[in-house]
Amino acid sequence: MNTKQTTTSFALLKRSTRVFFMAMLITGNISYAQSKKETVDKIVKEATENSQLENLAHELLDVVGPRLVGSPLMKQANDWAVAKYATWGITAKNEQWGEWRGWERGISHIDMVYPRIKSLEGTQLAWSPSTKGKAVVGELVIYPDLPDSVSFKSWLPSVKGKFVMFSMNQPTGRPDYNWQEFATPESFEKMKSNRTKQTDAWRSRISKTGLNLKALALAFESAGALGVVTSNWSSGFGVNKIFGANTTKIPSIDISLEDYGLLYRLTESGHKPKISVNVGSKELGMVPAFNTIAEIKGAEKPNEYVILSAHFDSWDGGTGATDNGTGTITMMEAIRILKKIYPNPKRTILVGHWGSEEQGLNGSRAFVEDHPEIVKNIQVVFNQDNGTGRVVNLGGQGFLNAYAYLGRWLSMVPEDIKKQIATTFPGTPGSGGSDFASFVAAGAPAFSLSSNSWSYGTYTWHTNRDTYDKVVFDDVRSNAILTAILAYMASEDPETTSKAKSVLPINVRTGEPGSWPQPVKATRKGGVN
Structure with missing residues (x-):
């Protein structure tokens, strides 16, 4: 074979090899995408055809009831969640983070007796x-x-x-x-x-x-x-x-x-006028306060974490249905579905049911303080806490590259859910309001799945009307599907999420550049002067 023939043959071989590898790459990408879609379809099917949301809401809101920190019902809720997770084959535990003034509500009679x-x-x-x-x-x-x-x-x-x-x-x-x-x-x-x-x-x-x-x-x-x-x-x-x-x-x-x-x-x-007041309640001294933590261990990267987050405690005028029973059952349903459809995640998936959020994010702040080994390896935190409505807003919390990975994950969410979600990037870091802020302050990418209103601020937020009948289960089901898909995509993502922070805008009040929120210590002994 002469030199010209050799050169031509080599070029053809090189071109064929390149075409082969390109074809393999395309086939692999198509196969990867198809695999992802199959899992997402299974998540949607399970959430739609075998939803446990109504039952979870009944057991938590009607049977257990309100979950005031330091009350026996709060501890009953912690124990209920651990037992419920066990029925799904999910490991869960109650982890003490502090203690609180114990108090138990009793029977109340308030009557006008004159005129x-x-x-x-x-x-x-x-x-x-x-x-x-x-x-x-x-x-x-x-x-x-x-x-x-x-x-x-x-x-x-x-x-x-x-x-x-x-x-x-x-x-x-x-x-x-x-x-x-x-x-x-x-x-x-x-x-x-x-x-x-x-x-x-x-x-x-x-x-x-x-x-x-x-x-x-x-x-x-x-x-x-x-x-x-x-x-x-x-x-x-x-x-x-x-x-x-x-x-x-x-x-x-x-x-x-x-x-x-x-x-x-x-x-x-x-x-x-005269009134007669007979209110029974019991002081129980200082009692332990807990977070309930559920876990599906990662198969490939067990020391990296996807965290689903919702506070477990409530005020006790109602039964804490939309604040934050709905966030709680969203996360429980999401991990139940994942355990069934995706039992061997690449990264560890945790659910954090935080205590004493209502008194200052104490349970989540304590978790951040107590588990630096987890916080430094967080892939993402998704928190839900503002009512029964479907998620309509997702902001970047000031993380510079959040649009890239959140955009990748959202691409797999069904269009009827995704089209309702407005995104804001990079956004600004939240310094309070709910438990995602505890993680943001520590530099971990944590995001609020923010819901539409359903008159939350007036009718159910911290009120005597925050009860089971206010839950809109179609919206909560949508949120469970969204959460499960985002957690699945976050776990599977070959890339580790960027924790780079954006440069915050000038504070118009001080004229100084905005500063990242700093971690706040949890109140470990509460309800006492």
Whole structure:
């Protein structure tokens, strides 16, 4: 063979080899994509045809109920989750991160007994002292508009032996949207103007005491009041925010807008109404507080982590259905599906059910402090915590390259779910609000799966109406599918996620460049002064 023939043959061989490898690469990519799609299709099928969401919600919200940190029901929820995971073949454990003031709610009776008999809609606030097994009956008094703190101190002894009302009497129990629908424009504007004036006057009334609301409640207690009565209306029909008590010796009760208004008007008109309050609760001393952690061990990269995140605790005015029962069951359902469809993930998949989020992200902050070996090897954290709605927003939390890997993973999400999600990159790092912020502060790529509203802020966030019936299961099912697919893609991704941070914009208030949030230490011993 001559030189020209040799050169030609070599070129043909080289070209054939290149074509062969290109064909193999294309075939491999197609095969890889097909494999991914098959798994995604199985995830969707399992979530759609064998959903466990309704059952999980019933067991958690109806049977266990609200999950106030330090309460027996919180510990019952921790144990329930561990047992539930075991039925799916998933390892889970309760990991103590601190201790909290233990308190157990009891039976409450709140009734008007004069000038007529009426049972009142009311709630003993969390950690409120009890009435020690007996009814306490007394007249009501409204905190008056006094000129200054000196006048307040002179008036204060008059509360002895009485229940003190110190919330503003709302002028209407109709939410604004109801006024907009039916009122004349003039009537609506008149109501809003009067309400603003009344609100400003009430704030001025409080500020002239020189005390904040907590100190004011304690001042009434010290002066011998029988109890404090508030109404923390949430601007919707029949809904109040329910938080914790500020008193340490006398009961704190919240009464519905409708019944509070009745008592207020009767007191204001000189009819001297009396109420009977019998609230049972138990102080349990300091009790251990836990996170519940579930795990599917990674087969190839067991020391790298995909974390599904949702806080487990709640306030206890309702049953914590949308804050954060829905986030909890989303993550439980997602990992249940993954265990069935994808039992041998490349990376370890964890679910973190955090305690005491409501008092300052304490469970997740403690986990970050206690597990630096996990935090430094986090592939991603997905957190869900703002209600029952389908996910509609995903921001980059300030991570410079988040668009690249989140974009890859989202590409496999079904179009009917993906098209509803607005993305913002690189975004800015969240410094609070929910548990993803604990991880962001530590430099781990953590993201909030943010839901649409369903009137969350008014009707279910920390309210007496946050119950099972408010869950929209079609939306939660969509979120479980999304979460499972994102976790699967994150686990499979051959690349480790970038933790590079973007340069934050100038703070308009200070004129200085924005700074990354810093880790905050968990409160390890809570509910005590």
